Structures are given as structure tokens and as C-alpha cells.
Amino acid sequence: MAQVMSPAPRFVSWSVALASAAVIAFQLVVMQLLAVSQWHHFAYMVISTALLGFGAAGTTLVLLREPLKRHYATALPLLYVATAVTMAATVWLSGVFGDFDTFLLFFEPGQVGLLVFLYLVYALPFFFAGLAITLVFYREVERIGWLYFANMAGSGAGAVLVLGLLWALPPERLSAVLALAPLLAAWITRPRSVPKAAAVAVASAALLVPLIGLVNPAGPQPSEYKPIHAALLLPGAEVIHSASSPYGLLQVVRADAQRFAPSLSLQYRDEPPVRDVMFNNGEYYGTLLGRAGTGGVYLLDHTTRGLSYAVRDPESVLVLEAGAGEDVAHALGHGAATITAVEPHRQANRLLRDRYPEWIDSIYRDPAVTLQGTTVRSYLARRVAQDYDLIVLPTLGAFGGTSGVYALREQYGLTLEAFLAMWDALGERGMIAVTVWQDEPPRKPLRLLATWRTLLEREGIGHAPAHVAAVRSWGTTTYLLSRTAFSATERGHIREFAQNLAFDLLLLEDVQSGERDRFNRLPDRSFLEHVDILLHGDPAALFDNYLFDIGPATDDRPFFGQFIRLSGILELQAIYGTRELPYMELGLVLAAVTLLQIVLAAVILIVLPLFRVGWQGTRRRWTLLYFSATGIGFMFFEIVLIQKLVLYLGQPVYATAAVLGTLLVCSGVGSLLSSRIAATRRNLVVTGVAIAGLILVYAHGLMPVLELSMSAPMTARAVVVFLLLAPPAVLMGMMFPFGLRRLAGSDETHIPWACGIDSCLSVSATALATLIALGTGLAFVMQGAAVAYLVVALASLRLGRAL
CATH class of the missing domain: 3.40.50.150 (Vaccinia Virus protein VP39)
Incomplete structure (x- = not known):
């Protein structure tokens, strides 16, 4: 049988960049889709979904690394194809068993299953992309610096690119458009020994799914408890205008029975006017x-x-x-x-x-x-x-x-x-x-x-x-x-x-x-x-x-719509009942449910499978501390930055794109630089302490600095964000590869566990950071991130050392 040749290195680098750009852009598109069908608070669930997919991919690679490495040349393009197909089919797949509705979660038991299914469906593209990218890292470890940089640079480019695409196309069509990027990655990495006819046949079949999504997209269905749903039930109601942008899906509804009577005085004797x-x-x-x-x-x-x-x-x-x-x-x-x-x-x-x-x-x-x-x-x-x-x-x-659906919304105009x-x-x-x-x-x-x-x-x-x-x-x-x-x-x-x-x-x-x-x-x-x-x-x-x-x-707790306090829950439950209580503040309750679901999914999909490979060696508690703290610290910092930059940039999508783009690109630069620096205890401790110090400075000094340019044009503000976030992001990008290199020198069996622990805690920290911010403020969460990196510095003293 003829040997299957590996793709050219430069094509592999480009494929990683393309896939990375697509999945980060897709992450922001999913946020828009869920904002249309549900509410704003799903943004943080989407971030955790992406991390869950990547974490599960890392665990899968640990379990199947030998067969995947052996069939690398064919597995890589097929994984890119799977990424493209699931990405383009996500909107359709999410509604296969019915539409999830937040308001029905505590009244219809089946909604819990729909929420879990929705979560897993949206995780699929991230899983396949993550598996493809981590396979490249594992198979071509000698080029890890450039490959990791391509991964981070592509991610940053995707975060910026999607903002322009959101002006041009509705999000349900964008899923199909973005799927073309991993398809291109599959095409440029296809084995040259495979007959061209077979490659064209596979590519054509895969291309069919994005084309269907473009021609006949499955648009997100808004919750029946959203105002537009009631408006469209009026006799003769029609949407006379519909347009999408990063600001959301804007629609105008016209109906002869749609009258404007905003708490009019009972002394008003005329007919309320009919208005769009x-x-x-x-x-x-x-x-x-x-x-x-x-x-x-x-x-x-x-x-x-x-x-x-x-x-x-x-x-x-x-x-x-x-x-x-x-x-x-x-x-x-x-x-x-x-x-x-x-x-x-x-x-x-x-x-x-x-x-x-x-x-x-x-x-x-x-x-x-x-x-x-x-x-x-x-x-x-x-x-x-x-x-x-x-x-x-x-x-x-x-x-x-x-019903408290805006409990998690940052309302900086009401602070x-x-x-x-x-x-x-x-x-x-x-x-x-x-x-x-x-x-x-x-x-x-x-x-x-x-x-x-x-x-x-x-x-x-x-x-x-x-x-x-x-x-x-x-x-x-x-x-x-x-x-x-x-x-x-x-x-x-x-x-x-x-x-x-x-x-x-x-x-x-x-x-x-x-x-x-x-x-x-x-x-x-x-x-x-x-x-x-x-x-x-x-x-x-x-x-x-x-x-x-x-x-x-x-401004430190900008959640004007959040009112629930822990000390009053039992009394509220006695007054309103267990089933009605969640609707006092549905956004907060859903965030708590999401956290529980995230933790369970992360443990099941990331940590438990690792028991098959075992965990031998010494100093396991230091490995646990180091990589738990890196996951928590990075995500706490990221989530708080997104919430703070909503004030500075004005829109959650802009804030998310700016933070993800900057942190990912600069972390990639940090990882590239780390390959030239010895992973000594001293270097790890100094880097961890420096990160903690910078985060503490940012916790109290970031917003006063940003306020100096609050009225500047959007482009100038984006540059300011990049310049301010680059230093800590570069240092943060060093800590994970530093830790892996320490383990590689003494306890290689800890490496899969280190990746699993980091992924599990990163996934969990997204919702946890939001819940903590609701109760104690954004500065407290930022301080928690600083403490996490101090723990990283402490664990560095014993990481990878034998007894």
C-alpha cells in the first residue's frame, strides 16, 4: 500500500490559522444567535462552550494519540471537514428536538435536556477544531512556537474579521460562510497521494452543507416570551424591515391592531394611535x-x-x-x-x-x-x-x-x-x-x-x-x-x-x-x-x-437589574414558592444552572477520561495547583475585562472581540517568546508575580486610564485596548508552556492531566467569575485573578521536581 505523505509545513501553519480564525469568529456569531433567540446572559455560556470543546479535544488526543499520530495525514483534513460541517449545521441541529426556551426551564423538565443538548451541539465545532489543532501541535512539536503563534494570530484575526462580516450578513448565514475557512484548511492539507477525484468528491459533499446554510438558512426563533413574539401574533402583523449588524437583529413590525398606549392616563379619551x-x-x-x-x-x-x-x-x-x-x-x-x-x-x-x-x-x-x-x-x-x-x-x-432576564446585563448608564x-x-x-x-x-x-x-x-x-x-x-x-x-x-x-x-x-x-x-x-x-x-x-x-x-x-457592580441576595432566598422561597422563585431573577438563576452544567460537563468530558491513562509520578498536588490557578486566573481576568470594556466600547460583541483578539494574539507572542527563555524556577516565579502585580494595578487603575479616552473614536479606543492589555497577555502566554516544559523534564505523565485540569478550571471559571462579580464586584474578581497567579508562582517552586 502506498505511503500517505504529510502535508507541507507551510500549509499546516496556514490551516491552523484558518481554523483558529473560523472558530473564534463562530464563537461571536453564536453569541449573536443566542441573543436573538434568548437573552444577553448566554454570552458567557458560549465562551465556556468553546473552552469545553477544546478541553474535550485535548483529552481525546491523550486517549487516541497513537492512532491519530499514525494516520495524521488523513485524520487532519477529515477533522477540518468535520469542523466545517458541524459549524454550518449548528443552527439546524440545535432545533432538531425542539426549541429551548429560558422561561420554560423550571416548568417543563424536557427543557433541561434541551439546554444540555444545545450546549453540546454548539461545542461540536470547537471540539473538532480543537482536536485538529492539538493534533498538529502534538505531531509537529518541533515547530510548536510558530504553530502556536499561527493559532493565536488566526484567532485574533477572526475576532476582528467577524465584526465586519456581522455588518454584511445575518448571523445564521455567517455560520455557513465561516465554515468555508476550515474547508479550505482541509483542502490545502489533503494528502497528495489520495486520488484527486476522491478528494473532490469529499470536498463537494462537505461543501453542500454550507451551501444549504447560505441558500436556506435556519434563522434563530425568538423566545415566545420576547416582545416581538407577541407583536407577530397580532392580526395581519408583518415584518416590514429586517437587518443585522454587530448591534443585533433590527426588525420593524407593522400591524393594524398595534397601538401605542404607554400607561396613558385614564382621563385620555381619544383612540391610541396605530404605530409600527x-x-x-x-x-x-x-x-x-x-x-x-x-x-x-x-x-x-x-x-x-x-x-x-x-x-x-x-x-x-x-x-x-x-x-x-x-x-x-x-x-x-x-x-x-x-x-x-x-x-x-x-x-x-x-x-x-x-x-x-x-x-x-x-x-x-x-x-x-x-x-x-x-x-x-x-x-x-x-x-x-x-x-x-x-x-x-x-x-x-x-x-x-x-422576570429578571437582565440581571447579568451591564448597565453603565444607570450607575x-x-x-x-x-x-x-x-x-x-x-x-x-x-x-x-x-x-x-x-x-x-x-x-x-x-x-x-x-x-x-x-x-x-x-x-x-x-x-x-x-x-x-x-x-x-x-x-x-x-x-x-x-x-x-x-x-x-x-x-x-x-x-x-x-x-x-x-x-x-x-x-x-x-x-x-x-x-x-x-x-x-x-x-x-x-x-x-x-x-x-x-x-x-x-x-x-x-x-x-x-x-x-x-461601575464596579454595574448590574442595575440584579437584586437577589443570598440572605433573602429562603424567605422569598416561602413567599413565592420554589417554582416561581427563579423568575424573580431568571438571568442570575440561569447563570448558576450554567455553572453547575459546565462543571459536570468538564469533569465528565475532560477529567474522567484521563483516569484511563493514570496519573503516576510525584508532586501531583503542585501540578494540580499550578494548572488550576493558570486556568482560573486567565479566565477571571478575561471575563472581567469583557464586562469592563462594555463600558468603554459600548457593545458586548465589540468588548468580547477586543478582549479575545488581544489576549489570544499577545498570549501567542508570549508563548513564542517563552521558547527562548529557560523554564527555571526563578523565571516562573518572577513571571507569575509580575502578572499578579499587573492585574492588581489593572483592578484599580484600568478604568481611570480608559476614561481619559472614553470619547475618542472607536478605532482609537481599540488601539488603546490593545496597548493596555498586551503586557499582561504576553506574560500570561508564557506560563502554560513554561509549566509543560517543567513537567516534560521530570514527570511526563502529568502533562495530559495538566492540560485537562487547566481546561476544566478554565471552563468553570467563566460562569463563576460572573456570579462572583454580581455579589462582590468586578474588582474583587480581578483581585481573585491576581491571587491565582500568586498561587502559580508559589507552585512553581515545586513543579516538576522529584522527591
């Missing part, structure tokens, strides 16, 4: 309301949102996260001279300002309006040229509540630091207005008031009730925070506004008991007591005793 509605990733983005009104009165004047204009006549208005421009048109209707609309969704901005301005009566083209396509914090970080009379924030919550920046942007008589949908039990309004009380204390204002007013309807409450105390005349205007529209006064310096619960009865008047404590009493006592965590969100 815009959704982003299936979630409500805004109603295309335009200049809607009756008799010269803007529609929102019949809601609590009209309070701002009943008190004063603002000349300059800042609308944050302006969306489809409802509050912009409201300001125009009241004759504001200058209106600045800040909306980071640039795709939506172009759609409403340039392509279809008539959808919103051309309000974004009005001479009085300036549209800024940037994030709230980026805009506020600029030196504001004017002092605003009114700053309007987007409405918080939704009618009927949100204490954000409100302090807004306060600085106000004029002498300026106000901040926030409208909140009522939730039960109350959480969001209490956290908002707690934040404002803290803000006023920091500004040296002792009498908070004079600066805060609030009016409540049957569905929403609008809160005002004023730089100057409301005058007696202004308090009279507030009373008149509430009386005319049958609203209740919730907060006012001289509010009377009978004014607070007159038109819209509260189910529980203890809410009034809590509100009074926050403004008049000792908030710290309420923070300690309330069932929920209602303290101010900060």
Missing part, C-alpha cells in the same frame, strides 16, 4: 411614534412622562438612549431650542435619519436636533459645551415586569458614576427625569432613589426631599431629580398636573398622605414607607433589612 414598532434581537427598541398628538398636545403629555414639562420649560434637552425618538419628539413638541439625542445603535440611527425619516416624521432631521451615535458614558465623558435644562433617560422595565456625570452636565435649574414601570415586589424604583440619595449626599445636599419629585399612574412612575429645590410655584404645577390626569403624588417635599394613594391604589402601602426611608431616613438600615439588594449600582 422596532425590535432589536426580539426585544422592544421603540415605537415609531413621530409627532403624535391630539389638539396640539403631544401624546406623552397624557402619561407621567409629561411631568418634566409641567414643572418647567426646558430650553436645552439631552435624551439618553433615544431609541426611536419618542422623547426627542416630546421635547420638540414643547418648543425646546436645542435637543441632543444620544443613541449608540448606529444601524437604527441611519435607518431613521437617512433611509426612512418619514417613519418618525423626520424628527432626527429637525434643525433643533443633534443625533450622537455613541454610548451614554462616552458622550458624558466629553467636556459638555452647554448645561442642560433636562436630561431624559429611557423608561426602565416593562409592563408586567421583566452612581453615570448619574454623577449627568448631574455635572445639568444647568443651574436642570433636572434628570426617569420613568419606571411598576414592579412587584418593588425593586427598580427603590434602587433609583437609593442612587439619587447617595448622589445628593456626595454633592453636600442634606435635604433630599426638596430636590426629588415623583408622580404615579396605574402603570408607571416618573421621577425628577432637580439641581435646585422645587419652588412652591413648581410644586403647585406638579399637583395640578397630577390632579388633571388622575395621577398620584408619590414624592414631593410637602406631599400629604391623602395625595399618595388617591386615584391608583397600591396593593401594598409598605412601598410608601420604603420610599420615605430612602429620602428622609437612614437608607443603610433599609439596605440591610430589605429582602432584595437595592443599594446603588456602581
